[in-house]
Amino acid sequence: MGTLEILLGASLVGALTCYLLTGGADFGAGIWTLFAFGRSGQRQRALIDQAIGPIWEANHVWLIVAVTILFTAFPPAFSVIATGLHIPLSLMLVGIVLRGTAFAVRTHDVTSRDGSSSVSPIWRHLFAVSSIITPALLGISVGAVASGRLTAASSPSGSFTERFVAPWLGAFPLSVGLLTSALVAYLAAVYLLVESQDQELRNAFRRRAKAACLAVLLTGGFALVQAREGAPEIYAGLRHTPVGLLAIVVTFGLHVAALMTLWKVRDRAARGFAVAAAVIMLWGWALSQYPYLVEPNITIADAAPDETLRLLLASLILGSIILFPLLYYLYRIFKGRVVF
Amino acid sequence: MTDLIAARTQMAMSLGFHIVFAVLGIAMPALIAAAEWRWLSKEDRNGLSLAKRWSKGTAILFAVGAVSGTVLSFELGLLWPTFMEQAGPSIGPLFALEGFAFFTEAIFLGIYLYGWSRIPPCVHFLSGLIVVASGIASAVFVVAANAWMNAPSGFVLQEGRLSQIDPVAPLWHPVAWHEAGHLLLGAFAATGFLVAAIHAFWLLKEPDSAFHRLALSIALAIGGPAALLQPLSGDLIAKSVAVHQPAKLASMESLFATKTGAEFVLGGIPDAATRTVSYGLLIPSGLSLLLYGDANAQVIGLDRFPPEDWPPVAVVHVAFQTMVACGMVMAALAAWSGWRWWRSGSLKLDRPWLWTLVASGPLGFVAIEAGWVVTEVGRQPWIIDHVLRTADAVTPMPGLWIPMVIFTLLYVVLAGVVLWAIWKHIAATYTAPT
Numbered sequence: 191m192g193t194l195e196i197l198l199g200a201s202l203v204g205a206l207t208c209y210l211l212t213g214g215a216d217f218g219a220g221i222w223t224l225f226a227f228g229r230s231g232q233r234q235r236a237l238i239d240q241a242i243g244p245i246w247e248a249n250h251v252w253l254i255v256a257v258t259i260l261f262t263a264f265p266p267a268f269s270v271i272a273t274g275l276h277i278p279l280s281l282m283l284v285g286i287v288l289r290g291t292a293f294a295v296r297t298h299d300v301t302s303r304d305g306s307s308s309v310s311p312i313w314r315h316l317f318a319v320s321s322i323i324t325p326a327l328l329g330i331s332v333g334a335v336a337s338g339r340l341t342a343a344s345s346p347s348g349s350f351t352e353r354f355v356a357p358w359l360g361a362f363p364l365s366v367g368l369l370t371s372a373l374v375a376y377l378a379a380v381y382l383l384v385e386s387q388d389q390e391l392r393n394a395f396r397r398r399a400k401a402a403c404l405a406v407l408l409t410g411g412f413a414l415v416q417a418r419e420g421a422p423e424i425y426a427g428l429r430h431t432p433v434g435l436l437a438i439v440v441t442f443g444l445h446v447a448a449l450m451t452l453w454k455v456r457d458r459a460a461r462g463f464a465v466a467a468a469v470i471m472l473w474g475w476a477l478s479q480y481p482y483l484v485e486p487n488i489t490i491a492d493a494a495p496d497e498t499l500r501l502l503l504a505s506l507i508l509g510s511i512i513l514f515p516l517l518y519y520l521y522r523i524f525k526g527r528v529v530f
Numbered sequence: 531m532t533d534l535i536a537a538r539t540q541m542a543m544s545l546g547f548h549i550v551f552a553v554l555g556i557a558m559p560a561l562i563a564a565a566e567w568r569w570l571s572k573e574d575r576n577g578l579s580l581a582k583r584w585s586k587g588t589a590i591l592f593a594v595g596a597v598s599g600t601v602l603s604f605e606l607g608l609l610w611p612t613f614m615e616q617a618g619p620s621i622g623p624l625f626a627l628e629g630f631a632f633f634t635e636a637i638f639l640g641i642y643l644y645g646w647s648r649i650p651p652c653v654h655f656l657s658g659l660i661v662v663a664s665g666i667a668s669a670v671f672v673v674a675a676n677a678w679m680n681a682p683s684g685f686v687l688q689e690g691r692l693s694q695i696d697p698v699a700p701l702w703h704p705v706a707w708h709e710a711g712h713l714l715l716g717a718f719a720a721t722g723f724l725v726a727a728i729h730a731f732w733l734l735k736e737p738d739s740a741f742h743r744l745a746l747s748i749a750l751a752i753g754g755p756a757a758l759l760q761p762l763s764g765d766l767i768a769k770s771v772a773v774h775q776p777a778k779l780a781s782m783e784s785l786f787a788t789k790t791g792a793e794f795v796l797g798g799i800p801d802a803a804t805r806t807v808s809y810g811l812l813i814p815s816g817l818s819l820l821l822y823g824d825a826n827a828q829v830i831g832l833d834r835f836p837p838e839d840w841p842p843v844a845v846v847h848v849a850f851q852t853m854v855a856c857g858m859v860m861a862a863l864a865a866w867s868g869w870r871w872w873r874s875g876s877l878k879l880d881r882p883w884l885w886t887l888v889a890s891g892p893l894g895f896v897a898i899e900a901g902w903v904v905t906e907v908g909r910q911p912w913i914i915d916h917v918l919r920t921a922d923a924v925t926p927m928p929g930l931w932i933p934m935v936i937f938t939l940l941y942v943v944l945a946g947v948v949l950w951a952i953w954k955h956i957a958a959t960y961t962a963p964t
């Protein structure tokens with residue numbers, strides 16, 4: 191297994207990390223509109239709209255970059271994933287379409303300059319519901335990839351259920367789905383907490399951040415327990431290797447630290463801990479699965495020829511050199527106060 | 531309905547949906563930037579309000595373009611896993627480059643739409659230009675991927691698998707540049723004529739509105755030249771199809787028998803079973819002349835190919851004729867408008883001309899859909915020309931009619947929603963400042 195494969199595998203996880211921290215949090219913000227009712231409901235929605243409006247389309251591209259890396263560098267893995275996970279991925283796409291459209295209709299309507307009052311509440315609900323379901327389906331798909339049951343789909347002898355349903359409709363993938371939704375809601379809550387300048391909203395999002403953090407701990411623990419049966423290779427990687435154990439311990443520590451800082455109203459520090467925890471959870475999964483892309487038989491060595499890998503890596507490097515300053519510029523303009 | 535047909539229908543529907551937004555996403559920023567330039571250079575307030583109106587109106591198009599494109603990226607694998615497994619190493623890097631073009635586009639789109647009051651006017655204008663440039667770049671990359679499916683290059687075929695892959699080859703293939711040029715001209719022509727139609731419509735009601743007058747002139751200044759050039763580019767692309775995909779060309783032209791001095795069939799409905807064309811008008815030696823500039827040149831007909839390798843001839847022929855007809859009308863209209871403008875030095879708005887513009891608003895989009903049908907259906911039964919058959923590339927997942935129906939319904943509803951939102955927007959524009 192060459193360096194190229196490792197670097198591209200790392201880029202894949204890197205793109206997913208960026209997607210989780212940015213695009214994922216945009217979905218999380220959508221989840222919180224579900225709870226935006228009552229006296230400050232209108233202001234909460236305005237905060238969320240203004241927070242994700244200018245950046246969600248750029249954030250969303252990380253997902254496309256990840257898919258592109260996957261099908262260019264690791265075509266067999268893409269093929270197996272796209273075949274066996276046809277159902278959850280199609281549903282996820284429906285969610286992506288509904289979320290994006292609902293947001294655009296809600297915020298870009300000409301008559302809505304004074305808030306979203308004139309737009310039918312259907313769009314609000316559609317936005318909120320698709321924001322919950324979409325990350326859950328992505329999480330379910332990730333769980334299925336990790337579970338080691340997916341490659342059953344490529345054996346043509348199985349029944350429909352064995353090939354196209356069982357790989358993802360199990361306790362472990364579902365628990366990863368729950369975890370993903372909780373995680374993006376948590377990230378969004380700490381971001382919005384720092385972003386808001388309204389004391390009442392800050393208090394609300396601080397409460398929600400605490401609740402979401404607990405939810406992440408619970409669903410994360412649940413997923414870990416399920417992994418024992420549902421994803422034995424991952425479970426072994428996490429429980430029986432030093433890196434895996436370290437990842438679990440550090441993640442737990444970061445969540446506790448985030449909770450404590452939230453208690454002490456040190457919001458920015460809490461945000462830092464939340465981000466670090468999310469990154470470590472993702473990389474912990476990736477490393478415990480290494481070198482497998484799809485457990486239990488497709489590794490990153492099942493890659494495209496070196497010419498393709500080299501060209502892809504060169505494009506990614508060149509692209510990033512141009513891209514990161516531009517992203518910095520975008521965030522500087524719209525998030526200058528909160529990010530930097 | 532077989533699973534193969536369902537998958538092809540879903541793919542065609544998703545692409546046919548996406549292309550509308552992609553095309554508007556490429557060309558609208560150019561129109562908007564022109565309006566903003568008018569404000570910056572001439573202090574024309576109408577330029578500013580036009581730029582704001584247009585960008586507010588198109589924001590939803592960008593969102594739908596982005597999500598429908600995401601659907602496509604996944605569908606390549608969800609519907610055609612075998613294709614992607616084979617093609618990924620060749621055309622994957624093009625999609626990666628396209629990804630960076632999307633990034634640039636999305637970043638500057640956010641800055642453009644939300645940054646009016648946050649950055650200096652010239653930086654804002656520049657952001658608009660970057661959106662245009664990155665839209666063009668993403669189209670070039672994705673069309674190069676499509677051109678590779680039509681004229682695959684940069685590999686050696688060994689036992690049905692691609693090896694010795696040269697991933698740079700697809701981008702430098704001449705077919706890619708023909709297709710990209712034709713597509714971009716089409717994007718500007720179609721968008722220009724559509725926008726011109728909308729504002730011509732309001733000018734029928736409000737002949738004195740300087741706002742709509744400016745809008746109309748910008749739309750025609752961008753769409754008109756593109757429409758004039760389009761038949762030339764179409765001619766080039768047809769010549770390259772004759773070289774690379776003779777079966778597709780023969781279907782486009784309903785040429786069943788190889789012959790010298792082949793006639794051009796205008797209109798008509800071909801019947802593949804009897805190898806005849808009914809109702810068509812034949813122009814003797816027309817096709818040989820068009821393709822090779824020689825009335826006696828030989829043109830390869832469908833008889834050189836086994837019937838199971840024929841594309842659906844009638845579909846390809848009718849789609850091709852539709853595209854060419856639209857293109858000719860648009861080019862003529864562009865020439866007429868240019869001539870009027872050249873003669874009187876300004877836009878003289880008389881009703882017959884305005885009504886003609888209104889009526890021809892949709893033609894560009896009809897041509898775009900028809901052109902893609904020619905390209906894609908004309909490639910059948912191959913997904914990668916003479917390398918991989920569409921039937922061998924489809925996913926083993928059964929019951930594909932279910933996702934096909936779901937996505938069709940989703941897109942029908944979405945199209946309705948977008949039309950409704952844009953309509954509300956246009957109705958509000960009617961009372962815009964003049």
Ligand code: HDD
Pocket residue numbers: 673680708709710712713715716717719720760761763764765767768771778853854855856857858860893894895897898899900901902903904905906908
């Ligand atoms: C406004 C849009 C528009 C207009 C007016 C025209 N076309 Fe077109 N045409 C397209 C938009 C388009 C397209 C949708 O953009 C296609 C599909 C694939 C491509 O690259 O461009 C296309 C494809 C396409 C192809 C098939 C290429 C292939 O399969 O690789 C040919 C031969 C032509 N065109 C020729 C013409 C001619 C002779 C025209 C005469 C007026 C013309 N087109 C007008």
Ligand code: HEM
Pocket residue numbers: 538539541542543545546547548549606610613672673675676899902903906907909910912913920
């Ligand atoms: C956006 C403009 C496009 C439109 C409107 C379009 C239209 C179509 C249509 C009508 C079909 C069905 C053909 C048939 O089965 O008879 C099809 C198939 C397909 N197209 Fe395109 N196409 C477009 C661009 C592209 C591009 C840029 C790519 C790839 C890079 C692509 C990849 C495919 C694939 C993989 C199939 C399925 C296999 C096949 O039928 O050959 N298309 N498209």
Ligand code: HEM
Pocket residue numbers: 247250251254548549551552553554555556591592593594595596597598599600601602603606632633635636665666668669672673676713
């Ligand atoms: C020839 C046909 C195509 C053209 C000209 C085209 C062009 C474009 C353009 C200009 C955009 C950005 C504008 C907008 O958001 O409205 C876009 C978005 C997108 N397209 Fe296409 N496209 C084509 C076909 C495809 C195909 C076949 C795929 C899938 C592989 C695809 C994937 C995407 C994606 C993922 C986006 C979203 C980018 C974002 O999030 O901003 N496109 N396309």
